[in-house]
Amino acid sequence: MGKKVCVLPCNGLDKSLGVVARNVALKLIEKNPDIELICPVLLNTGDEKYEELLKESDIIVIDGCMTRCATKLLDERSLRPGKKIFTPDMVKKYKLNPGKSLILDEEGQKLAEFIASEILESLKESEGEVAEIRELEEIEYFETTVDKFRFRVPKSGYYFNENDCWVKPMGKKALMGISDFLQNMASDIIFVEFPEIGLEFEQFDDIGSFESIKIVLQLITPASGKVVAVNKELEKSPELLNQDPYGKGWFVEVELKNFEEDKELLMDGPAYFEYMKKKIEEERKHRAQNIGD
Amino acid sequence: MSKEYDAEQETFMGVPRKKIPWFPTIDYSKCNFCMECDKFCPHNVYERRENEEKKLIVKNPYNCVVFCRACAKTCAVDALSFPDKREITKLIKELRKESE
Secondary structure (H helix, E strand, C coil), X not given: CCCEEEEEECCCCCCHHHHHHHHHHHHHHHHCCCCEECCHHHHHCCCHHHHHHHHHEEEEEXXXXXXXXHHHHHHHCCCCCCEEEEHHHHHHHHXXXXXXXXXXXXXXXXXXXXXXHHHHHHHHHCCCCXXXXXXXXXXXXXXXXXXXXXXXXXXXXXXXXXXXXXXEEECCXXXXXXXXXXXXXXXXXEEEECCCCCCEECCCCEEEEEEECCCEEEEECCCCEEEEEXXXXXXXXXXXXXXXXXXXXXXXXXXXXXXXXXXXXXXXXXXXXXXXXXXXXXXXXXXXXXHHC | CCCCCCCCCXXXXXXXXXXXXXXXXXXXXCCCCCCHHHHHCCCCCEEECCCCCCCEEECCHHHCCCCCCHHHHCCCCCCEXXXXXXXXXXXXXXXXXXXX
16 A cells, blocks of 8 residues: 555444444454544544544545435545445445444444455555546537526537436447536535446446535436446546536446437437526526525 | 425426336335435435334325436335336337327
8 A cells, every 4th residue: 555544434323334334444454554543523523633644645434324424524624535435335235234233233243344355455456546537629518607606518519318417429439427507416526436347237327426515416327338437537536527527527438339219318418408597497496485485 | 405396397308207107115124214315315205204103205206306216325224116217218208209
């Protein structure tokens, strides 16, 4: 390991899957003494103990439920996780379900063991990984500004589904990503989760997610195909999804399977721009109503 | 982002939303009422029931965003299921043809 690694788990005193998160962290530092443990409660007091460490480390965040306390603690310090584990995902992956007790049962112990091993493996793999840089051409946009938020839609070359995700075909291959509408809804995106390379998917499958403090959203594929690459740059700089969702914030590269047919259910730039403006307007009305209530 | 959609008028891909049976179904033999899905969903699909046996129900199924399954990801015990995506896509295609 070149860079320092530290682990910030859920405190684990509310739910059993939080206890699992805490135990994963304990197993990690036991198996690899180079990894440093961050106590979430101490961090929350604003103690300076961890300040330097957090700045110079790759941070592994382990959340035990959707409240995502560990993620939030990090975000409050404007820091980004290098890796993120959500223990409910792991329950499904390893088919081990600890009961409700805060004293971990055998399944819970086993689950923590598996997750810790998985993290240690992934630390080995990520050494020496280099993000691919893709040159993208200049894009011409339709643009509208609502309440200081700018919404853009590329005039041509992009196709959209009603889930606000785009596909940009380039021969047999294509890039996919999210629209300005979706990134504005999410606000500051702090973490992305990619599909496996080689994954084959149908049109409208969900193949990856991105999250902000407000919400977790999924990429719903506008077309069918196979994942050939993911935008590794987003792991380091998830804010690219907010800043340049149609360019540097592309999410995955795919091999298209049946685009001519898939296209029938998609909108082109001008059609999506109209659709998006209506959606923004509805969103505004609902917000105004909610405030008025 | 919490809001009540006007499901009567909502359309999805040109099809009335109420004709598309896309929403979660709770398997009550698995659900442990941890409420993670309800905490997560910004569209008021679920509703909590304090004094009933089923402490969580799918209250507004047509508020659910077609093809979104994000709430199922929050469910550790896998109690949430959605219809088959391909079947729904097929249905939408048929309904679009009918209305042409």
